[in-house]
Amino acid sequence: MEGLYDVIILGGGPAGLSAGLYAGRSRLKTLLIEKGAPGGQIALSADVENYPGQVLDGETGFTLSARMAEQCARFGVERVTDTIRAVQLDGAEKRLTGGKGEYRARTLIIATGASPRPIGCENEKEFVGRGVSYCATCDGAFFRGLEVCVAGGGDSAVEEAIFLTRFARQVTVIHRRDTLRAAKSIQERAFANPKIRFLWDSVVARVDGNEAVEAVTVRNVRTGETTVLRAPEEDGMMGLFGFVGYLPNTELFAGKLELENGYIRTDGDMRTEVPGVFAAGDVRVKSVRQVVTAASDGAIAAIQAERFISDSL
Ligand code: NAP
Secondary structure (H helix, E strand, O other): OOOEEEEEEEOOOHHHHHHHHHHHHOOOOEEEEEOOOOOHHHHHOOOOOOOOOOOOOOOOHHHHHHHHHHHHHHOOOEEEEOOEEEEEOOOOOEEEEEOOEEEEEEEEEEOOOEEEOOOOOEOOHHHEOOOEEOOHHHHHHHHOOOEEEEEOOOHHHHHHHHHHOOOOOEEEEEOOOOOOOOOHHHHHHHHOOOOEEEEOOEEEEEEEEOOOEEEEEEEEOOOOOEEEEEOOOOOOOOEEEEOOOEEEOOHHHOOOOOEEOOEEOOOOOOEOOOOOEEEOHHHEOOOOOOHHHHHHHHHHHHHHHHHHHHHHO
8 A cells, every 4th residue: 555546535335436446447546445344335235226227136235335346446446444543635645544554645535425323312322232223234133023113214214124024023113204205116115014114203212121122212203202112021122223314424524624514515526625635425415315326426526536637747
């Protein structure tokens, strides 16, 4: 990882991998830095049915992103696993400092995405990994034959509720309004699934249990009435999955880039206000966050990075 890169891409989700593909094809010396496995949020998704051309049986977010990563590697993109702790964005060389060392590049594409927003109920933190989860693909199988609650009403909540019915005896979707935000096609599948029921106008107030979650207290936001959903005694535990949106991963950039509600502002060409620094995917201010729009952002960012480099030579 020595020397000056043309492009450093921070984040290996669909935006970062697409940026890598385009930067690699432009023969830019490119490094993709990711703190964990590549794929970002989509790697945790059991089912991807709306990425163009994605009609393969058995395709998951993990397999789709693994192919994207493979495609990047074919075009010579280097990859390192590291957690970046500091960035210097000003000047002709962008510097990133991670646990394994310092990385330097002419341009930076920020594709750090977003992380699950906590449900915001009492005792939530204490029960993470003991019944509370934000990833159905990772943890769904632990709840085989048990009761599971899902908080949220967007695409993630409803899609993952459907996925969880593969394992759970019953899935209760707890949503704060009486209509879902999820796409109609996803809603239709959920309404037709006999294992899914909905608690409308409701939020999760608290979770309780001994070793694991045994009870979920739900508050009706209209009446204020609370209801306790308890795991049947023979089960001993139940699950609570949170899908109430995401928070952008932008802590590194606070005070260095213009943020709006924590998201990075860019123009239509993915440029931030700092020359040579671009942002792509869920981390930036935008109205539609999908794999296809993240991939599109990544492509645009890499093309613009290439133009920025040519113009500065
Ligand atoms: P989202 O669209 O922001 O939905 C979050 C859901 O959580 C909403 O129903 C919201 O309620 C609810 N919520 C937010 N804060 C809450 C709180 N404090 N307490 C209780 N409920 C709360 O998030 P998402 O579903 O994770 O989706 C994120 C993005 O990824 C979206 O752009 C989505 O379209 C995309 N996505 C797409 C797919 C797909 O195309 N297959 C799959 C997953 C995600 P309200 O509805 O009342 O605001």
